[in-house]
Amino acid sequence: MELEVRHLRALCAIADTGSLHKAARQLGVSQPSLTTQLRRIENALGAELFSRTRTGCHPTPLGRTVLGRARPLVDGMTALITETRAAAARTGGPALRVGSTASRALPGWLRRLRTCLPDNDIALRVDVSAHALLRTVAAGRLDLAFVHEVEGCPLRVPPGLKGRVLVEREPQFISMAHDHPAAAREVVELADLAGDRWAVDPAVDGEWDGLHRVLRAAGLDPPLLHADYHTAASLIALGEAVAPCQPTSGPREDMAVRPLRGDPLAVRLLLYAAPGVPLDRPYAELAAAYREAALGAAPYRRWLRAGGTAGPCMMTA
Template structure:
């Protein structure tokens, strides 16, 4: 037997009801039919999902594993099948976890009567697709030189900020005390980079390294910020990072010398969406949030002040 979505829903219904008979009533089938189906599902999965008792059923350790995966799979499928937003659930805002998104949300949640649903995704291109499919109303996006996000029908965008890419170094690194670091001087380092995001990262970083005359030796690839801090802080690697990234006492953030590798922060929205007539206000919120992020990053604040004075 091949396990299908309806079988996963049956397992979840049994777990939620605590008994096969109560789950059968919920699903509109007979208790013997559901019990027989459960036996076939367990045989297909190769293990007992529920422990039967006088008062009902409880998941086995294997069953808890199965149910966790089943609920996750059903949630993903239900999300795919959900129709476009109709505005009844409030405003849907998405983005990657940047200071622009967090600062914008903080300001929006403070507004009276705000009804906001938040969805974070790692891929800017996926967020753009969610806007196009009307599953999001507003999103904060990023893109990179030579990999600018495409212009999409029905979607408006405004530039919030252009941010340089910094490098995170262990506090004891030989270049940690420098005002800026030449990328080519890091050619012999072990690198940690975040995975491809479908919008040009880390391809633009690899291109910058090639232009500097070397291919980076990427030892680690991850998104978990605590693990990144640990590996860099322990001297296991150096890492390209956002200038607004909050590092830690064992890490020094340093700008790259010369024309910096950069990323753009964008605000995007659906034309005709619930916030389309308030984009000016949202842009002001996002820009204010980004200024606060600069102030919270001493290394970036110094770099930014120098550039403003030179400009």
């Protein structure tokens, strides 16, 4: 049996809903059919991907690893279908093809671009891999790419692309369960998290290497969970793991976001354009959207007002 996108989509649905019944309803198939499909997938891979309990279906450690690889593929196929349909429905206006790694500034940036470029048809592709986005720009299939570069893990930028730094050093905060002992503090020490499992997405360029370098420098060797951050969020809320997160992360009742003492984890935010694509206006709109997202996140706003600085587009808080 060869795995297809529909099989990966089924695995993601089971993980998202935590239930074969709910996943089957979401996918528009019968529960027995989905159960059989899952059994065939697990037989093909030679291991269980989900543990079945009275409380539902939960990914096994191997299942979390498979999901970490499956989600970008499913998201990429969804984006491909969306962009293809948008292209087919296009009325003839000029296209601006935008790529981005995950960012809380993205919705505001798209809104601003559509306002200032009302005659443009703006298409979006989101990918966990900055390298994949930059290669796509270089190949002429994207016009712009907003990406992050993990500190200590420089990106391989294809020749010919022009870029500008949006944020020279954005600190990475830590997300944890709201009742985690360290959540009572305004600033968390790495040592406060020595006994925790850390969730990391190996599909994100540089993420694992950057985190491993910082933990090793602090003399820590905690157990790691390889999982995409959508899955990791559920584990974090249950107190099963902690994870690095963007400082612009929005509030959740079941999770706390705190800065780390000394800001040992950081990324650089960059905007790249294909040759001949104007960069000034998209950069200005992205900077404004980032300021809006940063000031809207209370922990980041406090960090900035306490003297933190993030770079060229830095806001007055």
